[in-house]
Amino acid sequence: MDVTINASFLPHDDPEASLAFYRDALGFEVRKDVGQGAMRWITVGPADQPGMSIVLAPPAVDPGITDDERRTVTEMMAKGTFAMILMATADVDGAFARLEAADVEIVQEPTDQPYGVRDCAVRDPAGNLVRIQQQS
Secondary structure, three states: OOOOOOEEEEEOOOHHHHHHHHHHHOOOEEEEEEEEOOEEEEEEEOOOOOOOEEEEEOOOOOOOOOHHHHHHHHHHHHHOOOOEEEEEEOOHHHHHHHHHHOOOEEEEEEEEOOOOOEEEEEEOOOOOEEEEEEOO
């Protein structure tokens, strides 16, 4: 079976701040920007990987979600516990330096982990955890 990941969804609560993080700090290209105001679905991804995208979506807009569930999602985003993504790069220290220069929220500086990878972690403007590990 030949299956690939086409897109992954992460919530955002500020489209412009998300663009500044994913486009400007990470260097991703914007592939689609649909909607208006806070109700925007923004698709971004690495320019050299056209088959892989991240869709930044307004949280909890599904009509089947309850008000209590919507509050829970909002609270978890505020605490930074709702969503995360793991990325890889050939130069984790260089990626970290670029993110640090962009004044993003640092969670963990580049570290050699006991389980054999070197990685770092930051939060995007919506509180999503973004881990970046050294590609082997």
